[in-house]
Amino acid sequence: xxxxAMTEMPIEHFRDGDGTVYFRKVEGDALNLLRGRLPxxxxxxxxxxxGTSEVIYILSGVGTILYEGKTERLTAGSCHYCAEGESxxxxxxxxxxxxxxxxxxxHM
Numbered sequence: 001x002x003x004x005a006m007t008e009m010p011i012e013h014f015r016d017g018d019g020t021v022y023f024r025k026v027e028g029d030a031l032n033l034l035r036g037r038l039p040x041x042x043x044x045x046x047x048x049x050x051g052t053s054e055v056i057y058i059l060s061g062v063g064t065i066l067y068e069g070k071t072e073r074l075t076a077g078s079c080h081y082c083a084e085g086e087s088x089x090x091x092x093x094x095x096x097x098x099x100x101x102x103x104x105x106x107h108m
Contacts, residue, residue: 001026001033003024007024008022008037009025010022011023014044015044015046015047017042017043017044017045017089018043019038020039022038023035023036031104031106032102032104032106033101033102033104035099035101036099036102037100038061038063038098038099039097040092040095041092044090046066046087047087047088047089049083049086050084050085051084052105052106053081053082053083053105054088054103056074056082056102057100057101058075058076058079058099059099059100060076060096060097060099061075061076061092061096061098061099062076062092062093063090063092063094064091064093065091066089067080067087067088068088074090084107
């Protein structure tokens with residue numbers, strides 16, 4: 001999958017988050033794959049995974065995950081997992097873009 005060849009899609013206030021998130025996304029029957037970019041100060045709002053789960057791998061930058069009421073610090077090389085039925089949000093609280101790769105399996 002060549003994410004660089006894909007058009008980056010901006011989404012403002014994604015899931016009621018702050019600022020804009022940028023996605024390059026592949027949608028499939030069993031799962032979605034995406035590479036995301038959060039500029040400094042931007043966030044993906046708190047949301048629950050119903051019928052899906054999510055694995056997020058941080059490629060660059062730093063950020064904070066709010067996961068089931070607890071805060072996790074993420075840096076390049078960190079991985080976060082949100083199980084089906086649980087909630088999380090992601091915030092770039094660093095000075096540079098936060099880039100990540102996400103795998104979102106669909107539970108049938």
